[in-house]
Amino acid sequence: MKKPNIWTGFTLAILCFFLLFVVYPLFLIMYQSVVDPETHALTFDYFTKFFGRKFYWSTLVNSFKVTICATLLAAIIGLPMAYVLRSFKIPYSKYVNILIVISYLSPPFIGAYAWIQLLGRNGFITQLVNSLFGVQFGGIYGFAGIVLVFSLQSFPLIYMYVSGALKNLDSSLNEAAESLGCNAFQRVTQIILPLVMPSLLAGSLLVFMRVFSDFGTPMLIGEGFKTFPVLIYTQFMGEVSTDDHFAAALCVIVVVITLFLFFLQRIVAKRYSYAMTALKPMQPVQAKGSQKFFAYLFVFGVAFIAMLPQLTVIFTSFLETVGGAVYTGKFSLMNYENTLFSKDNISIFNTYAFGLCAIGIVVVLGILISYLTARKPSLLTNILDTLTMFPYIIPGSVLGIALLSGFNSGILVLSGTALIIIISLTIRRMPYTIRSSTAIISQISPSVEEAAISLGASEFKSFRKIMVPMMLPGVLAGAIMSWITLISELSSSIILYTSSTSTLTVAIYAEVIRSNFGNAAAYSTILTLTSIVSLLIFFRLTHNEDVSV
Template identity: 30%
Template sequence: MGPPRGRRLCRGQAPRRAGAARPLSATASRPWGARLRIEASASQVAAAAIVAAFLLAFLVVPVGRVFLTAFAAAEGGFTLVHFADFFRTSLFIESFWNSLYVAGMSVIFASLLAVPLAVILARYRFPGSALIAVLGVLPLVMPPFVGAVAMQLIFGRNGTVNLLLMDWFDVRLDLMEGLNGVIFVQSLHYFPFILMNLSASLSNIDVSMEEAGQNLGARGATLLRTIVLPLALPGYLAGASLVFVKVFDDLATPLLLNVTNMLAPQAYLRVTSVGLGDPMGYVISVILVVVSVAAMAASALLLRGRDYATSQRGGGGLSQRRMTPAGRIMAWCFVVPALLLVLAPHAGILLLSLATIWSFSPLPDGFTLAHYATVLRETPQFLTNTLLFCGIAAFIDVVLGVVIAWLVHRTRLPGRALLDLVAMSALAVPGLVLGIGILRTYFDVHLPGGDSLATSWIMLTIVLAVRRLPYALRAATAALRQVHRSLEEAAENLGAGSATTLARIVVPLMAGGLAAAFVTSFATAAVELSATLVLVTRDVDAPLSYGIYIYMQSAAGRGPGAALGVIAVVVVAICTWAAHAFAERERRRRSRTVEPRGAA
């Protein structure tokens, strides 16, 4: 008796004559799951090969070159001497501890802001809670480096707040000095990661768990400390680890605040000032990747061996209650200052973009639209390049996301899970590291005009696509899981091949999710700066983020730079709104669709 038919098909050993039509009865006789997970066809192999080649060329090899260079001796072979030099240099040791300190303190201060807001939103009903939920994620619309200069004008040594405090109380706050400024800006920008993840965890806690604690005598802060927050720990750690990694790897904010004694700025300065042959930039890049991966692994290890599952009786979610008048006053005493801090960078960058002169005064001396006219007249390429580069990058992400999701969840192609793992690993690779790796790998490859491939707009577009591929991949995976396999089975029964089924059945049904994936990739790519600073050498090939950074380097350019910042915020806000609108429309459409369920 031969091997089972499903196994023979999976290995491509079916006795069917090449090119012969598959009998409908034979197709219908197999279970629907087996019918979809057929042998590795030529289209599947070709699609996997193209995706693998892309990831290998623009992610694996560049990052691998960074690691190899960090461990390579001058005469060839393996060495640890470069790492020994790193740990013998006082500046690098200081930068390492400063980066850890800034990342850790940013998590702490972001938690002080996010945890109370999440608990208030999850446990209480009171007017304005919906507005708080919206404003709580508003900082993510503005890149941190855009608001850094505006925060200096508001909270800096001679900013609005300190000028008023000096006039009224003869007190000055050093919120924006040195590392404190980086912590302050980063905490305000990234706290929504903790807020969103913790709010989601709180909403999934079974109400019966809280009721059980109350029956045992736990009330108020005791109930919160012993029952609620421990059960929401997975969401908090997910957000906190993301904040730590984002802050630890950030390049633009420290540079704009003139803080260079951190790891990411040191790596950038070594590569741009000393050159690509200097091994220390690669050593720092390796340390950035290792610490980022370690932070994510640590958050997973903290949850290992613990069970946070609940039975979800009674509809699930914490029971919301009305606040007492005293509690409402206390809540608003926290919420109002928090929201003012959240909105401060947006207000500051808008005022700066409209200001004639804003120096040593609480508010600008006058207002004008000249800065917007300047950037639109003198540097329109920043906007057009952003639309072109990020549009192409988002399209690449959507195509690759669909193909990888399809290969992983609709085929039995060997190695398909590895494609998913490699694509998602881009999350752990800082943009600075990827940019340095691209320079190291492709700097000596020249285009027909003589320009280096590594510094061309083509490579910048590809890097933007690689950096944002994980977002599109997860969106495509979620959309594909909502497409019932019976629809693909019906297409196969009618003679359609796997590629035809994907193009004419699956992708149209995923349209809503893919549209959201496109605008999400576009919006996040539009504010990418770390890799952009490394790869862009000419203004003509530069996007908005690069233009903002260049303008902000001088006092005279801060007005136009702020105008570009407002334009970037508007672009990102529109894309974010579009992504939300597409997702909501898709959700409503699917909720109105009633799929018949058969007895099968």
């Protein structure tokens, strides 16, 4: 039997951290979902209540409708976008790629708010259409609007997955099919599409999980069309009536669904995977004639529409408003004066302070977890590896409810503190850094450490002096992606925040709900510019401006 060492200590310490802040809160939610609050007897009444009333279970049906339609549309846009950009020489394609990634990294609810400005009842495009065609267009609200926002927000994920697959595709297969008489359409449908299908399915399932668990967009533009995450939020945080135990039952249902989707994604990835080595990678060719026209129109048109919400937000942030909701048409800095220089406004400071604290923890734990799982495999590290993925799979609102339920009373009371938000951000976004760190470790030969140990260095000194410096560039790249996503986090923060721990995303959401669109635009612009700068730093560190998965 091996003696306990420092690595066992690290494994147990990190495992305790995840058991305390992930397993315990989720177990408590499961317990609350099947226990009567008065008699403490076992009961399934909350599940019966959900499945027995159409008002409740119809929200789950609505979520599936929205998610399936949005995923299909995202695939219909993302697949040809990746193919066209890989196949043809498109001017400024490097910048188009950056714009697509930026549109994905922005929070979905900002896109919803921006589309309200464009296609709401008093939106610019709505007024233009109504005046030109003499119609009474009701706006973007409801099912169609939710699907539109989610599709435009999610297609970049499909694009990145398929683009990565096309990068590894050997063009000799395409040339062989052409020599056998296959036309362009046949080559795409019979050769390329089957080969990229694993990546397409993997990306689609991730889009499905992301859309299914989002509540910000349907909350803003759903109106009468309620989805399942909105029901969870209103049952736990509603102003009229709340039912914590019923909300817990809803959380259990959504956890079961997302876990099923996660394991389905893993099965699909294993079953439909191809080892492709691009001995002769695809080289973009110069499009000609109508092919060139339609390729340019499609690429630049999609990129423009995807970035339209961000452009709208930035533009309207400089417009003067009356009462926060009515734009005068005059340019002004009043929205920034109301936000940046407001005495009681700490949401901007909180966003950066909480984010930096969370990133510091993410980097340290990410390095340790990836090293332990890659270099010190054991039962404990395998359990740890599985636990670190749980917060990524589980919707943020569910994690927020679980943390609030678990640490609202008892020995360790964290509700209302900055620490609980930092913990939530840390465990929610850590998988990005773990993934990049593990990829770096797999590229470093174990013989490097063995050489250091043979020269008298201890295992830990070898790790600290050799492995960490070699891993750092990849770790920092993953940390920046974690940073971009955590400063955009809404679903858990909206559950956990107080007036003193509000973040930018919470402030934006609150301003939109109060119809203070000018302030919301200013906050959104600050968040968008932060994401853009962070992404540019990511490109600089990785020396690669081609983001693909």
